[in-house]
Amino acid sequence: MKNTKGIKGRLMNEDKSQRIMELLQILAEGCRKHPAYRARRAATQRCQECVVVWNARLELNEMNQKHEGFNT
């Protein structure tokens, strides 16, 4: 039981880091049509790629908020 819990916890963490890496990658690449767009503000809904970048930013922010206190 103890082992199962430990493994599950580790997998969840790996999942999360994996997702964070993906999101960082999306943010780093940005929108190919609008290289100047750095997701500092909401994307215009007209460009799907900008929206993807913006959503990645939002998801990262959300994760950071949830993980506040993680290092304490």
Ligand SMILES: [Zn+2]
């Ligand atoms: Zn765009």
